[in-house]
Amino acid sequence: MIRNDVAITPELVKEHGLKPDEYERFVQLIGRTPTITELGIVSAMWNEHCSYKSSRLHLRGLPTKAPWVIQGPGENAGVIDIGDGLACIFKMESHNHPSFIEPYQGATTGVGGILRDVFTMGARPIAALNFLRFGEPNHPKTPHLVSGVVAGIGGYGNSFGVPTVGGSVGFHPRYNGNILVNAMAVGLARTDEIFYAAATGVGNPIVYLGSKTGRDGIHGATMASAEFDDASEEKRPTVQVGDPFAEKLLLEACLELMKSGAVIAIQDMGAAGLTCSAVEMGAKGDLGVELDLDKVPCREEGMTAYEMMLSESQERMLMVLKPGMEKEAEAIFVKWGLDFAVIGKTTDTLRFVVKHHGEVMADLPIKELGDEAPIYDRPHISNTYQPVIAPESVKPPVSEIEALVKLVGSPDQCSKRWVWEQYDHLILGNTVQMPGGDAAVVRVEDGPKGLAMTTDVTPRYCEADPVEGGKQAVAEAWRNITAVGGLPLAITDNLNFGSPERPEVMGQFVGCLKGISEACLALDFPVVSGNVSLYNETNGQGILPTPAIGGVGLLDDVTVNASVAFKRDEDAIILIGGMRGWLGQSIYLRDVCGREEGAPPPVDLAHEKRNGDFVRQLIRSGQVDTVHDCADGGLALAVAEMAMAGDIGAVITAVPENMPLHAFLFGEDQGRYVMAVDTDAAADILYEASAVGISAVMLGVTGGASLILPGEQTISVADLKAAHESWLPDYMAGKA
Amino acid sequence: MNSAVIVFPGSNREGDVVRALKQAGSQVQKVWHAETELPAGTDLVVLPGGFSYGDYLRCGAIAGRATVMDAVRAHAARGGLVLGICNGFQILCESGLLPGILMRNANLKFICHRQFLRVERNDTAFTRAYKQGQAIDVCVAHGEGNYTADEETLRRLEGEGLVAFRYSNGHGHVTADANRNGSMNSIAGIYSDKLNVLGMMPHPENLIEDLVGGTDGRGLFESLVTSFAKAA
Numbered sequence: 001m002i003r004n005d006v007a008i009t010p011e012l013v014k015e016h017g018l019k020p021d022e023y024e025r026f027v028q029l030i031g032r033t034p035t036i037t038e039l040g041i042v043s044a045m046w047n048e049h050c051s052y053k054s055s056r057l058h059l060r061g062l063p064t065k066a067p068w069v070i071q072g073p074g075e076n077a078g079v080i081d082i083g084d085g086l087a088c089i090f091k092m093e094s095h096n097h098p099s100f101i102e103p104y105q106g107a108t109t110g111v112g113g114i115l116r117d118v119f120t121m122g123a124r125p126i127a128a129l130n131f132l133r134f135g136e137p138n139h140p141k142t143p144h145l146v147s148g149v150v151a152g153i154g155g156y157g158n159s160f161g162v163p164t165v166g167g168s169v170g171f172h173p174r175y176n177g178n179i180l181v182n183a184m185a186v187g188l189a190r191t192d193e194i195f196y197a198a199a200t201g202v203g204n205p206i207v208y209l210g211s212k213t214g215r216d217g218i219h220g221a222t223m224a225s226a227e228f229d230d231a232s233e234e235k236r237p238t239v240q241v242g243d244p245f246a247e248k249l250l251l252e253a254c255l256e257l258m259k260s261g262a263v264i265a266i267q268d269m270g271a272a273g274l275t276c277s278a279v280e281m282g283a284k285g286d287l288g289v290e291l292d293l294d295k296v297p298c299r300e301e302g303m304t305a306y307e308m309m310l311s312e313s314q315e316r317m318l319m320v321l322k323p324g325m326e327k328e329a330e331a332i333f334v335k336w337g338l339d340f341a342v343i344g345k346t347t348d349t350l351r352f353v354v355k356h357h358g359e360v361m362a363d364l365p366i367k368e369l370g371d372e373a374p375i376y377d378r379p380h381i382s383n384t385y386q387p388v389i390a391p392e393s394v395k396p397p398v399s400e401i402e403a404l405v406k407l408v409g410s411p412d413q414c415s416k417r418w419v420w421e422q423y424d425h426l427i428l429g430n431t432v433q434m435p436g437g438d439a440a441v442v443r444v445e446d447g448p449k450g451l452a453m454t455t456d457v458t459p460r461y462c463e464a465d466p467v468e469g470g471k472q473a474v475a476e477a478w479r480n481i482t483a484v485g486g487l488p489l490a491i492t493d494n495l496n497f498g499s500p501e502r503p504e505v506m507g508q509f510v511g512c513l514k515g516i517s518e519a520c521l522a523l524d525f526p527v528v529s530g531n532v533s534l535y536n537e538t539n540g541q542g543i544l545p546t547p548a549i550g551g552v553g554l555l556d557d558v559t560v561n562a563s564v565a566f567k568r569d570e571d572a573i574i575l576i577g578g579m580r581g582w583l584g585q586s587i588y589l590r591d592v593c594g595r596e597e598g599a600p601p602p603v604d605l606a607h608e609k610r611n612g613d614f615v616r617q618l619i620r621s622g623q624v625d626t627v628h629d630c631a632d633g634g635l636a637l638a639v640a641e642m643a644m645a646g647d648i649g650a651v652i653t654a655v656p657e658n659m660p661l662h663a664f665l666f667g668e669d670q671g672r673y674v675m676a677v678d679t680d681a682a683a684d685i686l687y688e689a690s691a692v693g694i695s696a697v698m699l700g701v702t703g704g705a706s707l708i709l710p711g712e713q714t715i716s717v718a719d720l721k722a723a724h725e726s727w728l729p730d731y732m733a734g735k736a
Numbered sequence: 737m738n739s740a741v742i743v744f745p746g747s748n749r750e751g752d753v754v755r756a757l758k759q760a761g762s763q764v765q766k767v768w769h770a771e772t773e774l775p776a777g778t779d780l781v782v783l784p785g786g787f788s789y790g791d792y793l794r795c796g797a798i799a800g801r802a803t804v805m806d807a808v809r810a811h812a813a814r815g816g817l818v819l820g821i822c823n824g825f826q827i828l829c830e831s832g833l834l835p836g837i838l839m840r841n842a843n844l845k846f847i848c849h850r851q852f853l854r855v856e857r858n859d860t861a862f863t864r865a866y867k868q869g870q871a872i873d874v875c876v877a878h879g880e881g882n883y884t885a886d887e888e889t890l891r892r893l894e895g896e897g898l899v900a901f902r903y904s905n906g907h908g909h910v911t912a913d914a915n916r917n918g919s920m921n922s923i924a925g926i927y928s929d930k931l932n933v934l935g936m937m938p939h940p941e942n943l944i945e946d947l948v949g950g951t952d953g954r955g956l957f958e959s960l961v962t963s964f965a966k967a968a
Contacts, residue, residue, distance in 0.1 A: 154846050158877070159787040161748025245746050245790030252745075336745060424848045424877040426942050426949075427785075429752045443947065559947055 002360050006036040016043035022374060029368055037305045037354060037361040042369065044272035044310055045279060048534050051373035054500035055532040058513050062527045063520040068489055069528055070191065076117040076268065077187075078528025079194055080490045082554050086444065087191045088451060089123035092131070092184035092494040092550040094533035098239045099181040103148025107181050108156040108242030112314055114185040115160060116268040119251050120317065122195040122258050123187025126428065127442045128157050130167040130183050131455040131494065131548040135176030137411050137731060142171070145179055146419075147732065152242075153183070154422040159244035160251070163431050164423035165440035168455050168548075171411045177538025182494040182531075184550040186453055188444065195258060197267040199285035199320045199346050204264060206278070206289065206344040207326070209333060210250045210316040214299035216240045217273070217312025227499055227535050246315040246338070253336040254317060260332065262325035269316040275309045277318040278344070279352055283370025288347035293356040297339040305354060305361040320346060380506030386464050389584040389598035391663035400636070400665055401713040403592045407633050407666075408640055409723035410591050411731070418728040436645070437564045438483040438629050441555065450558025452486030454551050458632070459544035461600035464585050466508045466545060470515025471603040475670060477551030478523045479629045482612040483673060485561040485619035486553030488523065493530035493549055498542020500534045508545040509534075515603075516547060522605035525551070562619045562627040566646030569703035571626065572682035573650060575635065577611045577672030578695035581656070581663025587632045588666035601668050608671040614694050615673050623681055630672035636665035638674045639699070640707060644721050649704035654697060661710060676702055737762045737964035740778040742808065744769045744799050749785030749941065753821065756941035757782070760957035767804060774807045779964055780817045781808050783824030785877070785939060795838060795880045796823060800830030809833060817861055817960065818933040822878055825925070825935035834926055834935045835893070836885030838878075842918025846879040850949065851938055852914065853924050854904040857897055860931045861963035865955035871908035872952040874938045876917070881937040883919035883926075893926055900925035900934055 006012075013023045016039055026042050027033065034042065048054060064072035070087055071079035077091035095110025115125050130153055135142045157164045162185070199206075217240035257263055265285065267277040274296070282289035293308050303311075321329055326342060333340035347353075352369060354362040397403035407413050420435035432450060433441035439454040456476040462469030474491065481488040493516065498505040520526055536543040555561055583589050584598025618624040626646075630638045643650050656664035677685060682698065689696035706716045739762045743750050750766065757764045757780075765775050769788075774781065788799035799805070805827075812818050812833055820828040828834040841847055852873055855866040866872060885893070893899055901924040903915045915922040917937070925936030940953030 151845070158846055158848075158879075159746070159748075159790070161786065243790070245787060245792070248748065248787075249745055421849050422846050424846070426848060426875050426877060426939070427749060427752065429755060429942050429944070429948055431949075432947055447947075 002035055002363060004033060004035050008033055008039055016040065017047055018043055022046060025374065030364060035361060037309060038364055040306045040310050041275050041362055041364065044275045045369045046373050050272050050276055052532055053374045054376050054378050054534060055509065056375050057377050058510055061513065062517055064526050064528065066524060066526045069526055070194065072528050073530055075196060076120045078490060078492055079121065080528060081191060082449065085191055087189050087194060088186060088552060089118050089121050089189055090184065090186040090492055090550065090552055091117050091529040092182055092492040092548065093117065093531040094494055094496060095181045095183065096179060096496065096533055096536055099149055100179050102239040103145050104152040104155065105239050105241050107149040107152030109240045109314055110181050110183045111153055111156040112242045112244065112247050113270050114183045115162065115247060116270065118185040118187040119254060120195065120266050120268045121189065122193050123189040124255060125162045125185050125187040126430065127186045127440065127453060128162045128164045128184065129440065129453055129455050129550065131180065132167065132169045133175045133180035133546060134171050135179065136173040137171050139176045143732060149181055150419050150422050156242055156244045158424040160248050161427055163425050163427045165425050165431055165442060166435050166454055169416050169419055172459065172544060174544045177541065178536045178543050180496050180546060182548050184455060184492065186451065186552060193258065195263060195266050197265055197281055197284050199265045199281040199287050201264065202287065202346055202348045204320050204323055204346045205326055205342045206346065207319045207321050207329065208296060208341045208343045209319060210338055211243065211246045211313060212297045212299040212339055213308055213311045214313045215303065215307055215311060218307060218310045227537050240312045240314050242314050249336045249338055250315050250317060253333050253338055256332050257329055260328055262321050262329045263319055264322055265320040267318050269318060271312065273310060273312050279366055279370045281318065281320060282346065282352060282366045288349035288351045288366055289344060290347050290353040291344035291355065293354060295341045295343040297341055305356040309354065378500050378506045379503045380510045381503045382507050382511060383466060383504065386597060386599050391581040391583050391659050391667065394583045394589060394663065395593055396660055396662045397592055399713060400662060400709050401715050403588065404636050404640055405715060405720065405723050407587060407591060407637055408720055409727045411727065413587065413633055413637060414727040415725045416728065417725060418732060432558055432561065433484060433563055438480040439486065441484050441558065441561055443558045448557045450555035450561065452481045452484045452553040452555060454480040455548055456480060457546055457548045459546045460585050460596060462508065462512055462545040462547065464598065464600045466511025467515040468600050468602055470512035470547060471519040471605065472600065472670060473547055473549045474516050474519035474523065474525060475603050475605065475608050476631060477549040478525055479612055481551050481553035482616045483562065483627045483629045485616060486555050487616065488525050488551055488553040490526050490528045491549050491551045493527055493547055495530065495532045496536050496543060496546040496548065497534050498537040505542055512545055512547045519605055523609055560620060560622060562625050564628045564642050564645045565626065566642050566648040566650065566676050566702045567626055569648060570679060571676040571702040572679045573639065573699040573702060574675045574677060574682060574685060575672065575697045575699050576615055576675065576689065576694060579664060579667060580669050581659035581667035582669045583663055583667055586634065586666055586668045588662065601670050603670045611671050611673065611694055614689065614692065618685065623685065624675050624677050626676035628674050630674055632668065634666040634668050635674065640720055642674065642676065643707050643717050644724055647717060648702050649706040649717050650700055650702045651708040652700040652710060654699045655710045665709065737779045737961050738777050739764045739780045739782055740767045740774050741782045741784055742767050742769060742804055744786065744788035744802065746788050746790055747784050747786035749822065749939065753782055753784045753941040756944045756953065756957045759944055760954065760961045762961055769802050769804050771804050772807060774811055778811065780819060780960055781811055783820040783827050785822035785824060788823055788827060796826035796830040799827045805831050812933050815930060815932050819862065820935040821939060821941065822937055825937055826880065828933065828935040833933050834928060835889045836883055838880045839882040839884045840880050841882050847916060848877040849875065851876045852904050852906050853901040853938055854908045854910060855901060856899050860927065862934045862956055862959055864962060865959040869908050871904050871906055872955065873950050874940050874943045874953050876938045878937055881917040881919065883923040885920060890920060894921065898927045899923055900927050901936055
């Protein structure tokens with residue numbers, strides 16, 4: 001019998017985030033009242049963050065397979081085959097709640113966690129990206145949060161030594177009380193040297209590696225599974241503290257140990273620390289696990305079993321080693337100055353047994369804790385759809401140029417240089433395309449291959465129509481990779497939503513997943529890893545539904561790629577993909593007319609694929625080196641960004657026949673690209689396009705120092721750049 | 737030329753500089769920070785960029801006192817060549833091999849961007865492939881690159897021609913705008929008295945290929961290899 005010296009009251013159960021019926025289910029499962037340590041363990045395993053209890057049912061419908069997928073969702077990260085015996089391993093994960101409470105540390109540990117997920121599988125990280133959403137700029141907390149999160153992301157990645165090559169930053173009042181910090185890491189490994197979490201073999205040593213265990217982060221995962229209220233700042237002690245130097249040591253030591261052949265299974269200690277990693281290794285391998293906490297390296301004296309099991313101290317790993325290899329493994333860790341301790345073994349009992357001071361503190365069935373945690377089919381209602389807005393019904397601007405200047409200098413569309421200059425984006429010497437373009441391009445080792453990567457979603461589209469918004473998020477990631485010449489291969493998804501206990505939020509979740517699934521299938525772009533972050537709401541107000549998509553694609557020859565910048569005078573500017581002048585949910589409607597409404601642009605996936613395949617072929621055959629996808633702000637913003645990036649002006653001479661000029665310029669129709677090509681080649685490209693039924697239209701020509709819109713409306717590229725580059729630095733300096 | 741690249745546990749640009757050295761034709765060996773000697777026949781010692789021991793204390797403060805640094809100091813005292821880049825420059829200042837110190841950037845933030853440098857002199861082993869006054873296009877990536885020294889040291893550096901590079905614009909003009917980290921006299925790199933030790937904040941090793949932005953960084957490594965071909 002296990003000694004039980006803390007009375008398990010309903011209040012205590014509630015404090016652990018367990019609903020009464022969940023607790024009842026647990027008591028029935030073990031046939032007795034749990035100990036406090038056991039209550040802590042089950043609260044860690046069955047919370048939303050670790051168990052995906054509200055989302056699992058719906059995630060099952062996502063397309064996860066393709067011939068190039070080596071490992072889909074369910075492991076530390078997804079794995080795809082990129083040829084030449086190499087695998088690309090990647091994942092995106094949220095650290096929203098901690099980053100709101102303590103932005104610097106929340107962001108650092110978010111980056112640390114995702115890097116660990118990638119190198120746990122045997123990959124050396126080669127790039128990091130992120131997806132950030134903050135509250136409205138004039139909210140008093142926003143500048144402080146932006147400053148802390150950006151410094152935190154840089155502080156970790158820069159020291160660890162991985163280039164942060166891409167990301168997305170945006171603002172919206174719906175994130176006022178709940179920002180989003182999603183971090184993505186991409187790594188490389190040999191396809192025959194990939195490591196997994198599932199333990200094998202009975203009686204094998206379980207080894208603790210890395211930093212010591214302290215009292216930081218206890219109940220972090222439980223916090224991440226609850227809504228915020230005004231008292232959330234009191235949760236600051238549950239935020240962990242990151243140590244990128246320790247992580248760098250852990251990376252090098254783990255990769256060295258993996259090479260030695262001693263590792264059977266490996267799992268990083270992330271959310272819910274030792275509990276989650278040990279249970280997952282056992283449950284996935286159909287084995288029991290026995291831990292002796294007296295052996296755990298601790299930073300503080302007198303830590304209880306409960307504290308050790310729930311600590312979220314960072315930069316720690318758990319491994320199952322081949323028996324007899326302990327000495328060799330220890331020598332490697334001592335060389336890197338890290339802790340190494342055999343703290344348990346695998347068993348054939350399917351029980352999770354935790355001992356401390358010779359006494360059993362927990363004895364639980366491991367499968368039910370892990371992969372057989374509760375699962376809910378929460379009620380969901382579909383959203384009310386917004387009406388389609390006819391372009392003619394939207395007010396024209398006083399001048400299209402003024403509207404354009406306003407957009408290029410708006411918080412969402414302005415240059416994010418102030419952010420990415422704080423990230424080392426050049427380390428490792430393989431960054432072919434830096435932040436600021438459509439997708440980042442990173443050379444694979446010494447070439448000739450390259451990887452294209454991007455993070456995307458348009459939350460206002462998802463809010464207005466979750467299915468179309470979900471489709472659009474995947475399509476835009478696919479389009480951004482295509483626009484640099486990459487073949488899109490797979491995605492990781494970071495599904496950020498409000499409380500799943502509200503049927504309208506579950507409706508958004510289910511709708512977005514439906515859209516994501518349809519797009520993944522149509523575009524051959526499966527999901528290989530991901531993360532669900534629910535309960536992103538404060539005082540009952542949920543965030544915009546934000547399923548961030550992290551896409552990865554392959555360039556067979558990285559030297560053949562396209563970028564956004566205009567490169568020559570007198571290139572022909574061509575629009576691929578036609579135009580309908582869709583202004584519903586457009587940036588123009590929101591930021592110029594002050595109306596955030598209407599149905600978002602529909603995504604025709606067949607059209608998307610046909611246009612993208614056409615553009616990619618043009619890039620790969622060397623016919624086109626200047627491409628930009630058409631997204632927020634439509635055609636006008638795309639051309640303006642190309643001009644600013646290349647310091648070359650353009651004249652847009654095409655005029656719409658059957659729609660207002662502002663719909664032509666700012667409409668956000670999907671599946672479109674703007675290209676600049678040599679005038680001699682333009683005719684051939686237009687002909688090729690018409691032969692395969694793709695809309696290709698001459699818009700104008702590059703050259704000069706100004707951007708000239710129809711009607712002789714002119715602005716210098718220098719003035720555009722001044723507006724584009726100044727907003728964020730001015731805002732952060734308190735001037736905007 | 738035989739180069740020894742010192743690897744501290746938190747070094748993270750050692751691979752980048754190894755690539756640049758090999759491209760220029762040098763033999764390269766990595767040397768672990770706990771070693772007490774350099775490999776026999778070492779011509780050039782490189783202290784690469786990174787965060788040597790985490791740099792939670794002053795950057796390079798612990799590394800400046802690391803075991804291997806005795807061997808580096810001895811190598812320098814013999815007239816051997818030493819190149820410290822970024823964290824390597826910080827370590828050289830902390831180890832006593834170069835004067836002054838690198839403070840936090842003027843804006844108190846880490847900055848990573850392309851940066852022009854003016855080559856102050858081209859008669860050293862490190863810069864003979866460049867022209868004097870040439871503006872070279874490299875990059876910076878640091879949080880503490882704000883070169884600071886007392887007045888007398890600055891006067892000596894300037895008087896004896898020991899400033900190696902200054903932050904400049906693309907025309908080689910040293911302007912306030914070009915000096916983003918706030919370094920005194922826009923100093924980006926300095927030599928030791930005998931011109932055999934160079935510390936610099938910017939990263940020439942990251943600009944050695946057109947594919948990743950340009951080749952202006954190559955000259956530094958080619959200068960070194962050429963110096964040795966001549967000496968040998």
